[in-house]
Amino acid sequence: MRGERGAMMWKPLDERVECTLCAHRCHIQSGAYGICRVRRNVNGELHTLIYGLVSARNVDPIEKKPLYHFYPATMSYSLGTVGCNFRCAHCQNYEISQATIEDIHLVEISPERAVSEALSMGCASISWTYNEPTIWFEYTYDSAKLAKAHGLATVYVTNGYITEEALTEISSYLDAFRVDIKGRENVYRKLCKARLEPVLASTKLAFDMGMHVEVVNLIIPGYNDSEEDIEWLCRWVLDNLSADVPVHFTRFYPHYRLNHVEPTPVLTLERAYEIARRMGVHYPYIGNVVGHPYENTYCPVCGTVLIERKGLYANLKLEKPECPSCGNPVPIVGLEEGS
Template sequence: MHEARLYQKLEDNTVRCSLCSHRCTIREGKQGVCGVRINRSGTLYAATFGKVAAEAVDPIEKKPLFHFLPGTLSYSLGSIGCNFHCAHCQNWHISQQALETQALRDRSPEQGVERALASGSASIAWTYNEPTIWHEYPLAMGTLAREKNLGTIYVTNGYITEEGLREISSMLSAFRVDIKSFSDTFYRKVCGGRLQPVLDATVLAKELGLHIETVTLVIPGQNDSMEEMEALIRWVLENLGPDTPMHFTRFHPDYKMREVRPTETRTLEKIYERAKDLGIHYPYLGNVFNHPYESTYCPACGNLVIERSGFGVRMRGLKDHTCTECGGRIAYVSKID
């Protein structure tokens, strides 16, 4: 197995991991909350380095990322484990699996980059489960990917320490972060974590120059009050800026939250409209097929500039980052420098 980074050796063969915000103290023979960082004789190992559970070539819009290389493909990889235990997890069949229960494929960092290039992808995304806990593997692959002018993406819950984020930022282009709620009670009860570390990491990612898009799964009766949504929107405006794309997505019952009804489309529309009113330039709805609020509109004049239907993308009123109607600037990443 591959020795982990970002940990401290303590007495009696105990270690303290400083990769995610749990900062687990792990005794000999035990694992962290994530289930994949293991202490063996006082050395912490990253047990899933180069071990892949899911692999696909996806439209970048599936991540979802709407303002990062729109209309391109992203070579996407996931493994097992997570530092959250969300009751509504839609990828629970890999995120909540133990090492001994899941067949994993070997894929070296070099092979990952080769496969991304061969697929015609413009980027590599570490996704499907939480990439933070895979740290050493994305770091190695992403460093090689950037040399080939590939974009690099974390689809993350944001529960990463400052140390972990600063190290991974050396190769990372985009930080697509779930802000699951604007309530610490929700995080503690539903996810097994806390809200503030996610907010802190997202602000730091912005300061480090990463492209940021937020996603909030709107769950009826859990995090869907307009008061909470307004607080989240205002926080994004104040800390990330009005050009930050915010995705509000429709919940469907899954895992341990099958008794909760799907989100009503009108609830999402009200949140979208409030986000626009408060000053977010690029709010979006998700999991609502063929809805006009999936598309991008010029924040200055309202002209349709990027039309989306599902994962299909059509550039309509856009030329060189400007609206063809009014000349207003449209903020998005079109190439990797």
């Protein structure tokens, strides 16, 4: 079968198998599928069904991920497949994340072809995005290993539900971990059919392993928009990661099963930004509000504009990772490599 091969990250349990790839740790009967619907028990062995199968392929500005401190103003070769281990009621890519292999057109792109195309298109990185990359583990692992050998940076745009075992396995080949922290436990239970703790654990592990981490918090009115919600997230980042980790507060728009919820007021996003700055987060951002000054990167010491943004366009006002006005070190990956 096209795209099918033996999977990594599992162990046998009599006639069942336990998938150890994500925090659901599915126990899968013979012939059955995991929650992601792309991993199947075939006669007591776990198989992936989506190796090399691509639903979406684009060359995106890295700012679209969003990654603001990782090779800014460069392009990223971006790939997605099908399926997800979450059931987010507000998913913006539900056409592929909640689809099955039979539902949509998928093309085959080998790791070798992906890396070759990324290089020929002048990209600085490869991103696995659009749907959850963890469930595409075998393909992203092989591709990341090859990409690193050819000088490309590698990016997971992820919900963070990967296990410690799987993240450790790929850690040598993964540079950036752009993670959604969607809110507190009630948000994960109500909107995603998942749990918060594994997301926090993997995010801290990625940071401790030396990956570049940026956090995105989509603020949904009535779910995670209180001052207590924002303060909780900021405190967690400060206590477990670093004041220098970028935190993106992004605007929700009605979509999928939350199309009855109003868009996030800009004032709510501005309040989140100001709370983050007050609490000591050095690099908060507002997202999905094109042209807002809180899209820009400012020196946390002297306030100089370091990167000016308008949507996906970034104008760099520094040539190395330090403020040109006061010399304060600025944690931006890639500037010394000539971004």
